[in-house]
Amino acid sequence: MPRSGTVSGGEGQNPRPSERGACQSASGYDASGPGRLVQRNNVFTGSGTCETNGTVTEPRTYYSYTLDPANNVPALVRAGAGVGKIGA
Secondary structure (H helix, E strand, O other): OOOEEEEEOOEEEOOOHHHOOOOOOOOOOOOOOOOEEEEEOOEEEOOOOOOOEOOOOOHHHOOOOOOOOHHHHHHHHHHHOOOOOOOO
C-alpha cells in the first residue's frame, strides 16, 4: 500500500544538498514505489518545492489543528527552542 502524507504550513530554508529531495512522492525513494503527497501553504527558499502526487485524507478528519503562517515558522521555532523553553 502506498504511503501518503500532507506537508502544510512549513518553511524550508537552504537545506543541505542531501536533504533537497526530501519530498519524493511521485517517483518513490530507493526500492519503494510512488506514494501520495499533498503540499500547501509552504515557503521553500533555496530548495525547490515538494514533488507531489495524488490525493490524501485531510488531516482534520483525525484531529483539529491551526496552522501558523509559514513565514512565521522560523521565528516561532527560534522563540520556542533551546534549554528551558519547553514547558515554560
